[in-house]
Amino acid sequence: MIDQVRPADLAAWFAQEGDAPAVLLDVREPWELQTASVTPQGFALVAIPMNEIPARVAELDPGLRIACLCHHGARSQRVAAFLSQNGFADIANVAGGIDAWSAQHDASVPRY
Template sequence: MIEQIRPAEVAAWFARDAGAAPVLLDVREPWELQTASVVPQGFALVAIPMNEIPGRLAELDPGQRIACLCHHGARSQRVAAFLAQSGFDTVANIAGGIDAWSAQHDTSVPRY
């Protein structure tokens, strides 16, 4: 089962394994990234649209801690499950997506 984390829990989730590179994988479309995006703080931000993940899987390292993000959490949940099935050991879904990020964690991020 894919771990569900709230936006405010992302930093603590990444900190569970200081030896693993923390990556927030944003799987939204480019126009969505232009509308609203998170500011990387203590993690790398990687943007790969959901439909491009299979073809670009080599851009991700299975040894990283990867938290997946989309608009509301459904696409990122599917990507997290795909990554887990593809041998990625430490993946999570950011529950509520960027909408929850804006509402609960960083109100400077626009909602759409």
């Protein structure tokens, strides 16, 4: 099962592993990143578009805690499931995506 984590709860989800490095994997397209993006605070931000994940999965460390982010949560859920099926143990989906991030957590992030 993939954890569904609200943007406001993401820091707590990452912190469950103590000081272990954590990654927010943004799977949106480059134009979306230019439109709206999050500022990493206590985690690394890695951007790999969803369609490139299978070819670039080796760039991700399966030992890290990874939360996946997209616009509303559907693409990131698919990526989280793919990672889970490929040996990644600590995976979550950011429920509601960057749209929820803006609405619930950081209003300075533009909505689109």
